[in-house]
Amino acid sequence: MNISSYQHHLALVLKKEESHLFRNSSFIVFAVVLLVLGFASSLFYYQYKKDEPLRQEVQYLQFINGSFNTTRQGIDETLASFKIAGAKIKFIDSSKESTPQAAGFYSLLDDTQRSIDKIETLQKSLKFQKNLIKKEEVPAKYQAVTGDITGFYDVSIDNLEAAKGEQQFASDMLTASGLSFYLPVLSDETMWASRDTKAIKKYYEDKKLEANTALTSLGKLSVPGDFQNYYNNQIAYLTLFVETGNKIIDILNKEDNKNPEVATQLEQAYQLLNAAKKQNEVTAQTLLVERLKVFDTKRSLERFAQINLVSQNLGSKLADFNQNQDQPKTDQVFTKLRSIYPAFLQGLQISPII
Known part of the structure; x- marks a missing residue:
């Protein structure tokens, strides 16, 4: 026991x-x-703080890339809109002298306003991006390229301002000239076919008043140098219209000659109209060519040639920076963890904080 x-x-x-x-x-x-964990955490924290300058460089490079790419896309879209509008105007304006009104008047007026809106939106975006850059703390490594980008924004804003001025002038020209004189026509052929003398006289009396009003409105416009020829030909057309209208009215106010072998007053008036049409052909063609300048793609590309050249150079510089930018070692650890445990880390990222 x-x-x-x-x-x-x-x-x-x-x-x-x-x-x-x-x-x-x-x-x-x-x-x-x-x-061990404390020592590892200390080492990780030390490395994290040591990587801070690199991390700032990476974040700033991402920011400047996004800003620059947004700007390039906006400029490309604006140029593309000019090309589409120009093709549409050329198609509509290929109408002949007998066309009484221009179907393209409201279309062009709408296109110019859309272009002005696009340009203003792009300008606001450029100024916004420029102000954002000013608020950023720029790493020393990217001081030079940042200066190049802000300079690129300034040049773009100036060029866009000139383009907007031309679009506004085109819109003002349309508004001042009026729908009746969008195409440089001198007659309504249907009306002449009716041989109604009173209606013809009434037509030219009314149109003369419109033309004189248009001439007065056009006289108040400030004309860009490149569009002086457009303006001069529009003035020449309206002046010819008034002169032709006066002559036709004077002829139709007279009695027909009783001699049957002599042309009637209506026939004489129509002969005068045909002579005026021949004189107007050169003016009409010139007006179409000059009007197309507003949306001419080649001219727009020439205008933005400097912008495109600077844009390409900046794009190459940023691509080199993206290629050669060192990555923080601590971020590389997270990158590897994401590749190993993507679902787990994603769950952590989207988990609500209680």
């Missing part, structure tokens, strides 16, 4: 010693793990 109790006592002592040893070992392991 005593022997059995002694053995039981020894077993209890051994168990206590084993339990104590296990606790001590667990504590030591836990302490070592904490020390």
Whole structure:
């Protein structure tokens, strides 16, 4: 009985010693793990702070790339809109002298306003991007290219302002001239076919008043140098219309000659009209050519040639920077973790904060 109790006592002592040893070992392991984690965290934090300048460079490079690409896209879209509008105007304006009204008047007026809106939107975007850059702390490495980009924005804004001025002038020319004189026509052939002298006289009396009003309105416009020929030919057409209208009215106010071999006053008036039409052919063709300048793609490309050249050079510089920019080592660790545990990390990123 005593022997059995002694053995039981020894077993209890051994168990206590084993339990104590296990606790001590667990504590030591836990302490070592904490020390390792603390040391690793310290190293990681040290490296993270050391990478801060690199991280700022990477973030700024991403920002400047986005700003620049947005601007290039806006300029390309604006140039594309000029090309579409120019093709539409050329198709509509190919009408002949007998066309009484121009179907393209409202179309062109709408296109010019759309272009003005596009240009103003792009200008606002450029100024906004420029102001954003001013608010950023620019890394020394990117000081030079940042200056190039802000200079590119300034040149773009100036060129767009000139383009907007031309679009506004085109719109003002249309409004001042009026729908009746969008195409440089001198007659309504259907009306002449009716041989109604009173209606013809009424037509030219009314149109003369419109033409004189248009001439007065045009006289108030400020004309860009490149569009002086357009303006001069529009004035020449309206002046010819008034002169032709006066002559036709004077002829029709006279009585027909009783001699049947002599042309009637209506026939004489129509002969005069045909002579005026021949004189007007050169003016009409010139007006079409000059009007197309507003949306001429080649001319627009020439205008923006400097912008495009600077844009290409800047694009190449940014591409080189993107290629050669060093990445923070701590960010590389996160990148590797994302590739190994994408679903896990994504879940952490989108998990709500409670």
